[in-house]
Amino acid sequence: MKAKDVRKKFLQYFQEKGHQIVPSSSLVPKDPTVLLTLAGMLQFKPLFLGLEKPTYNRATSVQKCIRMNDIENVGNTSRHHTFFEMLGNFSFGDYFKKDAIVFAWVLLSNGFGIAQEKLWIAVFFFFF
Amino acid sequence: MVKLGEDNNFWAAGPTGPCGPCSEIYYDFGEKFGCGKPDCKPGCDCERFLEIWNLVFIEFNRNEKGELLPLPSKNIDTGMGLERICRILEQAPSNFDTDLFKPLMDRVKHLTHMKEPPILSLRIIADHARAVTHLIADGVLPSNEGRGYVLRRLIRRAVLHGKFIGVEKPFLTELSKEVIHQNGEVYPELIEHSSYILKVLEAEEGNFRTTLDKGLDLLQVLFQSSRQSKKIPGEEAFKLHDTFGFPFDLTVEIAKENGFEVDKEAFDREMEKQREKARSAGINKEDLLSAIRKMDLTKLKPTKFLGYEKMETDAKVAEIFPFQQVVVLDQTIFYPEGGGQVGDTGIITVGDKGIRVTNTLGAIDGIIFHVVDDVEDFKIGERVSMRLDIAKRKATETHHTATHLLQAALVHVLGKQVKQAGSMVSPQRFRFDFTYLEALTPEQIEKVESLVNHKIKEDLEVEISYTSLEEAKQLGATALFDEKYKDRVRVVRINEYSIELCGGTHVKHTGEIGFFRLISDSAISAGIRRIEGVCGQEAKIQVIYEGKKYRDELNELLKKYRFLQVEKEKLGGSKFLETDIFEIAGTELDNLSRAVDRKDSVSLRKFLQHLAGRLEWVNDRIKKVEKEIEGLKVGRGWEEVAGFENQTEDIKGISFYAKVLTSFPSHVLKDIVDKMRPVIKSGIIVLAALNPDKALFVISVSDDLTKTGFHEGHLVKILAEVVGGRGGGRPALAEAGGLDKTKVNEAITKLKEHLNNANPLS
Numbered sequence: 001m002k003a004k005d006v007r008k009k010f011l012q013y014f015q016e017k018g019h020q021i022v023p024s025s026s027l028v029p030k031d032p033t034v035l036l037t038l039a040g041m042l043q044f045k046p047l048f049l050g051l052e053k054p055t056y057n058r059a060t061s062v063q064k065c066i067r068m069n070d071i072e073n074v075g076n077t078s079r080h081h082t083f084f085e086m087l088g089n090f091s092f093g094d095y096f097k098k099d100a101i102v103f104a105w106v107l108l109s110n111g112f113g114i115a116q117e118k119l120w121i122a123v124f125f126f127f128f
Numbered sequence: 129m130v131k132l133g134e135d136n137n138f139w140a141a142g143p144t145g146p147c148g149p150c151s152e153i154y155y156d157f158g159e160k161f162g163c164g165k166p167d168c169k170p171g172c173d174c175e176r177f178l179e180i181w182n183l184v185f186i187e188f189n190r191n192e193k194g195e196l197l198p199l200p201s202k203n204i205d206t207g208m209g210l211e212r213i214c215r216i217l218e219q220a221p222s223n224f225d226t227d228l229f230k231p232l233m234d235r236v237k238h239l240t241h242m243k244e245p246p247i248l249s250l251r252i253i254a255d256h257a258r259a260v261t262h263l264i265a266d267g268v269l270p271s272n273e274g275r276g277y278v279l280r281r282l283i284r285r286a287v288l289h290g291k292f293i294g295v296e297k298p299f300l301t302e303l304s305k306e307v308i309h310q311n312g313e314v315y316p317e318l319i320e321h322s323s324y325i326l327k328v329l330e331a332e333e334g335n336f337r338t339t340l341d342k343g344l345d346l347l348q349v350l351f352q353s354s355r356q357s358k359k360i361p362g363e364e365a366f367k368l369h370d371t372f373g374f375p376f377d378l379t380v381e382i383a384k385e386n387g388f389e390v391d392k393e394a395f396d397r398e399m400e401k402q403r404e405k406a407r408s409a410g411i412n413k414e415d416l417l418s419a420i421r422k423m424d425l426t427k428l429k430p431t432k433f434l435g436y437e438k439m440e441t442d443a444k445v446a447e448i449f450p451f452q453q454v455v456v457l458d459q460t461i462f463y464p465e466g467g468g469q470v471g472d473t474g475i476i477t478v479g480d481k482g483i484r485v486t487n488t489l490g491a492i493d494g495i496i497f498h499v500v501d502d503v504e505d506f507k508i509g510e511r512v513s514m515r516l517d518i519a520k521r522k523a524t525e526t527h528h529t530a531t532h533l534l535q536a537a538l539v540h541v542l543g544k545q546v547k548q549a550g551s552m553v554s555p556q557r558f559r560f561d562f563t564y565l566e567a568l569t570p571e572q573i574e575k576v577e578s579l580v581n582h583k584i585k586e587d588l589e590v591e592i593s594y595t596s597l598e599e600a601k602q603l604g605a606t607a608l609f610d611e612k613y614k615d616r617v618r619v620v621r622i623n624e625y626s627i628e629l630c631g632g633t634h635v636k637h638t639g640e641i642g643f644f645r646l647i648s649d650s651a652i653s654a655g656i657r658r659i660e661g662v663c664g665q666e667a668k669i670q671v672i673y674e675g676k677k678y679r680d681e682l683n684e685l686l687k688k689y690r691f692l693q694v695e696k697e698k699l700g701g702s703k704f705l706e707t708d709i710f711e712i713a714g715t716e717l718d719n720l721s722r723a724v725d726r727k728d729s730v731s732l733r734k735f736l737q738h739l740a741g742r743l744e745w746v747n748d749r750i751k752k753v754e755k756e757i758e759g760l761k762v763g764r765g766w767e768e769v770a771g772f773e774n775q776t777e778d779i780k781g782i783s784f785y786a787k788v789l790t791s792f793p794s795h796v797l798k799d800i801v802d803k804m805r806p807v808i809k810s811g812i813i814v815l816a817a818l819n820p821d822k823a824l825f826v827i828s829v830s831d832d833l834t835k836t837g838f839h840e841g842h843l844v845k846i847l848a849e850v851v852g853g854r855g856g857g858r859p860a861l862a863e864a865g866g867l868d869k870t871k872v873n874e875a876i877t878k879l880k881e882h883l884n885n886a887n888p889l890s
Contacts, residue, residue: 001218003214003226006214026267027263028267033144033145036278039205040207062210062314075224075249078221079211083255087208092203093200100185101151114155119156122152
């Protein structure tokens with residue numbers, strides 16, 4: 001599957017699940033605390049913090065990102081980049097863990113047809 | 129399912145802001161890609177597990193103190209790397225083997241002659257080409273700080289790796305075109321700004337290549353000298369950085385590539401030393417200000433600034449910073465450095481003692497800091513009086529008002545894309561930086577210059593008013609892009625021609641500027657140009673000085689020219705007719721200062737060009753005569769050796785010819801020998817010249833004899849030793865010189881003996 005089709009399929013899938021498709025924001029963020037846009041969530045930060053009222057409560061995007069912390073790894077590994085695109089889905093006080101996990105699992109296994117035994121999940125575990 | 133702790137599974141985009149625990153989805157490539165360790169699992173650094181999707185359950189906001197505060201609502205934020213999911217779906221061995229990177233890497237392969245270019249460099253170039261194209265499309269320009277530096281660093285790394293794999297020509301624009309072509313549909317800003325992106329890249333790559341070539345040459349030398357220790361001395365790395373502008377991280381990178389280390393500690397020490405030097409020289413005002421910033425300034429009120437209207441005033445001492453040699457007063461006439469204008473200088477009088485103010489700084493809570501020669505006599509609460517260095521202030525003002533006229537003229541000539549990007553005005557000159565992509569043509573420069581001079585001639589009033597920011601905007605006032613303005617802004621207005629928000633000091637009428645002259649136009653980074661110029665009395669002095677310099681230089685050249693003509697005639701050359709040679713007359717220099725007085729920049733340029741043209745003309749003539757003289761000398765030498773083909777001696781079967789000539793420079797001797805060689809096909813030729821300062825030998829051995837073991841280098845040494853000199857040379861021709869001219873014949877005899885005895889391997 002070509003990159004072009006992957007982007008399209010991802011956005012369409014979440015659109016069908018009631019998500020608003022939002023275009024990528026600039027690599028130069030409005031947020032003064034970071035130098036460059038490094039994740040899809042950055043443009044939604046005011047919504048997460050409750051500083052702005054969203055006109056939608058579910059969104060999906062393909063965000064261009066730059067991360068300089070991996071620059072020494074670029075090329076040495078098969079998986080690190082400075083510039084990359086992040087596919088994302090977001091919920092603002094709407095669905096939470098359960099739906100998010102189901103959405104992802106169904107898209108990967110049914111939508112993209114990845115064998116389930118190939119997929120591993122790592123979760124947050126806090127030792128008290 | 130694996131369980132990991134906060135390092136791995138708690139996500140935040142930065143030290144503060146929304147965050148929460150997360151679940152990551154990994155793809156398992158199978159054991160054969162793993163590290164084999166028993167505890168290998170998702171999160172391991174090896175290539176078995178690839179994190180593809182991170183689901184973050186955002187429930188907290190981390191504040192500046194590091195505390196986690198619950199958010200009003202529970203949110204979801206997920207992110208999946210497109211490059212990674214594509215790799216899985218395309219079943220590609222790495223992200224770089226997907227259709228996102230392959231076409232780029234293929235292009236790079238076509239640009240190099242290497243059969244198997246190192247994959248690391250191909251990957252880095254492809255990766256960085258994507259990053260830089262998108263960065264420029266989003267408005268980032270290469271610079272030395274912040275985002276601009278990120279961009280610059282990526283461009284430089286890409287170019288460097290291009291160099292590693294033997295790409296000799298600039299190549300980034302070509303790759304960038306591919307990125308635009310590939311992604312333009314998804315990111316239309318790439319297409320919209322495509323020509324801009326390519327221009328910026330072209331300029332930045334071009335600039336860097338020049339630096340790189342120079343730096344690489346120097347590094348090669350360092351690799352040679354450090355091949356034992358495999359460590360580049362930090363002092364040398366610092367020199368590269370300081371003198372040649374070669375970035376330290378690049379030195380490290382190239383060194384690594386060649387198996388060398390760089391002594392970073394020593395580099396840092398050198399950096400610190402330089403800072404220290406700057407500090408003790410008292411020019412590092414940043415350090416001064418940051419030291420002051422650490423002091424308690426809360427009890428100080430903003431200093432009242434009276435310097436727009438007054439040149440003298442009294443004031444009360446409010447604070448003294450003895451270590452920084454800084455004094456704060458309740459009010460002042462000294463303009464603090466700001467808005468590109470340098471700080472005022474002058475005298476503060478305490479009692480009957482005058483103390484020099486060497487600079488004035490501001491920018492902290494409206495407090496103005498006077499840097500003085502000595503703080504000893506100041507006492508808090510005492511009254512002092514002060515006086516400006518008026519001449520300096522006035523000169524600064526001419527330059528400041530001139531930059532306003534310049535900006536308006538640039539917009540007029542080049543278009544609205546011209547935006548101020550910085551400026552500096554001092555008593556001696558001005559500098560003005562602005563956004564524009566190309567170098568100005570000579571016509572544009574001339575036009576800008578004459579426009580500004582025209583406005584000076586009109587003697588327009590410079591009006592100052594205060595208004596709200598809104599109103600100023602409606603007037604069409606230009607202001608620095610991200611400068612922060614208060615509610616009440618100061619507007620500097622010159623007729624309808626120029627309206628700017630500005631806190632600096634200005635002349636009252638444009639006529640006071642006198643004259644305006646541009647000195648240079650250069651690029652300081654891609655997309656930003658710098659113009660420098662000078663006004664008023666300074667400009668006039670400079671022009672007069674330049675005219676004088678032309679006259680002196682021309683006079684020197686003419687002397688040399690006449691001397692050469694005499695030499696030529698002596699050698700039998702044609703007679704010299706002095707009809708078209710003139711010195712620069714005093715009246716011609718007067719033309720220059722008259723043009724300045726008339727504010728006629730167009731004529732001034734013409735006059736100066738004319739003078740430069742005359743210099744060039746004489747230089748051309750000199751070159752011609754020198755060539756003629758050389759021809760004549762070779763001809764004379766040729767006469768001196770006439771009949772040589774029948775005058776060779778036979779030494780053990782070798783044809784030998786030696787002759788002592790009159791005075792000739794070595795290149796003429798060589799020319800003569802070169803003419804003789806084809807005639808004496810096999811043999812040894814020795815020519816000697818008796819020059820006023822020393823004896824000179826040139827020796828030539830034919831190719832067939834060098835093959836049997838005769839070496840000119842050895843032979844010439846024999847000659848040189850006798851006359852007390854040294855020799856050396858290229859294989860077929862060698863020369864030697866010595867001081868004792870009386871022994872020339874003895875030297876030739878010695879050489880003949882040598883040939884007789886030591887045949888042939890000597």
